[in-house]
Amino acid sequence: MSQAPSRTVVVLAAGEGKRMRSATPKMLHPLLGRTLLGHVLHAAGAVSATRTVVVVGHKADQVRAHLAEISPGATPVLQAEQNGTGHAVRIALDAIPEATGTVVVLNADVPLLRPETVEALVAAHELGGRGATVLAAEVPDPTGLGRIVRDADGNLERIVEERDALPQVRAIREINAGIYVFDAALLREALGKLTTDNDQGEEYLTDVFGLLAGGGHPVGVFVAADAQETLGCNDRAELARLRALLRDRVNTAWMRSGVSIMDPATTWIDVTVTLEPDSIIDQNSQLRGTTTVAAGAVIGPDTTLVDTVVAEGATVLRAHSIGAQVGPEATVGPYSYLRPGTRLGRKAKVGGFVETKNAELGAGAKVPHLSYVGDATIGPKSNIGAGTIFANYDGVNKSHTTVGEAAFVGSDTVLIAPVEIGPGAYVAAGSAISKNVPPGNLGVVRAQQRNVEGWTARKRSGTVSAEAAEKAQSEGAESAG
Incomplete structure (x- = not known):
């Protein structure tokens, strides 16, 4: 030899x-x-x-x-x-x-x-x-x-x-x-x-x-x-030309391997990315670093994934993700931001205008709207209402929040870590929770509502609000009469 x-x-x-x-x-x-x-x-x-x-x-x-x-x-x-x-x-x-x-x-x-x-x-x-x-x-x-x-x-x-x-x-x-x-x-x-x-x-x-x-x-x-x-490059214009040529080479190779790229001219895929056949990459998307996308997943349009794992059948729409794991059939977006340490279970959902960091969502868990979830574990089948904030940072330390299986957190709630919401527990909308809510309990933190009679007429006299209030009161009086 x-x-x-x-x-x-x-x-x-x-x-x-x-x-x-x-x-x-x-x-x-x-x-x-x-x-x-x-x-x-x-x-x-x-x-x-x-x-x-x-x-x-x-x-x-x-x-x-x-x-x-x-x-x-x-x-x-x-x-x-x-x-x-x-x-x-x-x-x-x-x-x-x-x-x-x-x-x-x-x-x-x-x-x-x-x-x-x-x-x-x-x-x-x-x-x-x-x-x-x-x-x-x-x-x-x-x-x-x-x-x-x-x-x-x-x-x-x-x-x-x-x-x-x-x-x-x-x-x-x-x-x-x-x-x-x-x-x-x-x-x-x-x-x-x-x-x-x-x-x-x-x-x-x-x-x-x-x-x-x-x-x-x-x-x-x-x-x-x-x-x-x-081809070599001597200036940034030539570098941009090489980048476009490499983009076309990379995209062509992936398409020929069975990946659907809807608009190759606006899709940028790093040479270190891995895609499986029958994944779909929609327009204006960037896949960077060690990102992997499994079969049946749909990425984009308008999505950036960096060092992110997307499992089979998942959908990531108009989102930005760094160092996250998106589970099978999970959905992300639009306008979501997944930060490092985010892990979504099967069929979990992170909806519009939601930011997550070091957060784990169990199978079927949902954070549908306008929320921040940091340093948290959310159990399977739980629902986090719109406008919920996981207050994980006290200015010095970061603490963890746990939401148990099938728990329900109402809208406009603040969960002040460290705190635990037990399985099957509910949190009333508008609450600021700083103590544990045991399994099956309802956590409520609200001041009693008080209505100040005649306030608009006295404090906002001559405004359209005052006119509308006076009209409604007159109509109400006539109805009562």
Whole structure:
């Protein structure tokens, strides 16, 4: 059985990205669930590398911290002064002198790159026994990009940066995608021969191809099947374009897997989201983070779910949810806000203008209207009336409220935690409950009503209210007469 080849991945993420005009390093800008760097590292995962090195530079501490979160096995290497891509790769290889075999180099700003493409690129390089292979693409407008220059037989001759290209080279539409595979030993040798004799005065990694070809080593070009995969971004307008392209790719894949997306142009789904066939995503909806949606669930329109689990047959309409669990056949919305720790049981309901936080609703429990439920457990089949507030915070501590099975809380009620409403208990509308209500009891907290006779005539004389009252009193007197 042959031994798997030794492979090293080097990701170039040291650039400042001045045109982004951002305090955030360019490589850390988000794109549907991952940063630019995160997308590239995900694609690089197809290589099954022995080691991964990420070259950092601009705001290196921020990039290192992010790297520790998303890829703790990767090694950051500092390029203190950005003297070109060749310089960056040389620094990376100096940090890992044990690296042999295949070296894969990727720029960190090509988030549409597919793992399958990287895998095919590396396979073509290794099967061909090449010294170097470049990923290329045919594009309608190559402005700003390096060109692939081939010889009369169609073989790679050299890669020319646009700044250094003559007019006939600039007319070439086959471009360098900034993704390369090298033989480690040949790469180390060639990097030592690079010069800064170019328009930018930098060490170009692309010059390695010309050096290897001139030395008689085989170099090759692997053309991407989809040129969009090779698109990078230099400013926020280009980032927005990539985001839209990725949105379309993600939505198309989900629709072909059996998910109904009613308006793909207004539906944004992170690459980290999971959807089951026969789920329905209506227009103007955003699904982010680790959100999962089960079969038969309906999301939207106008809904945002972040790190939310929606079970089969549930409906979430015009709502915003973060870190919640929506149970089977439960209903949410419209205009609801589910905050972290919310858990809805089977057929539970959170209705219009309701906010929940760290709240558990049992099967069939209902909070239909205009309520706040914080730090609470609501038993199965209980009903919470309109305008109810679970007063969970006293300014220092947060306390818990429990509402038992099949309890009924009347409208405009305040439940002052910690308090417990027993199973089958009732709370009268307009009450402020601060003591437990035992099972089967009615809790009432109300002052006795008092009507002040003739108040409107005395205090609001000459108003439409006074006129209406006088008319009603006169009509009542005539009826009585």
